[in-house]
Amino acid sequence: MSCLKHLWEDVATQLSVLQMPGVLSFAETLSYTACRQLSQMFLAIIFFHSSEYILAIAIHGRSNVTFKSFLISKNYLSAMILSLLEYFLEIVLFPGLKEHWWISDTGLAMVVIGEIIRKLAIITAGQAFTHLIKVYHEEHHQLITHGVYRFVRHPGYSGFLIWSVGTQIMLCNPISTIAFAIVVWQFFAERIPYEEFFLKQFFGSDYEDYALRVPSGVPFVK
Secondary structure, three states: HHHHHHHHHHHHHHHHHHHHHHHHHHHHHHHHHHHHHHHHHHHHHHHHHHHHHHHHHHOHHHHHHOOHHOOOOHHHHHHHHHHHHHHHHHHHHHHHHHHHHHHHHHHHHHHHHHHHHHHHHHHHHHOOOOOOOOOOOOOOOOOOHHHHOOOOOHHHHHHHHHHHHHHHOOOOOHHHHHHHHHHHHHHHHHHHHHHHHHHHHHHOHHHHHHHHHHOOOOOOOO
């Protein structure tokens, strides 16, 4: 019995030497990395969508705003869930991939910059800004060419493109970064010509001259 007892004590000692430093170090790193990156991600999402809804109410009035102004669709939810699945898989299988803090911080900066650009676009446009494309001209719908609209025609789209791609760079998600960039770009590449068809009808040559002077704000979209 005493022999077995000493043998067990030796094994336990060896296991503690092998496990404790490495395992604790890895767990602490994993915990800190995941906590920081995911908290930034969820805060960015909550702020973006809640502020969209609050600004819509402030500009158009509560009676004219629906929950669609939160801008949360099934496709959007699916994309975000898939991006989180990628994050959890990679942080377990390739934890070093998430430790490139200069990349993550670049993504965080993009999130902040994209948010600022989009909110400036909404505030500058005022009642002329809506989440749904207007197909009928209303009295309060004016052509906005000042402020951030001096630099790009669709700063709200520019801001969202930067913000959405930034969320994935912030998580160091290589697959979702590429996927978000392609999908969001494709969405706006189709939406901008459709929206501008009506804008040209509403404002005629004024909008055509404006479009010739100022870029769309989305790369490779005229």
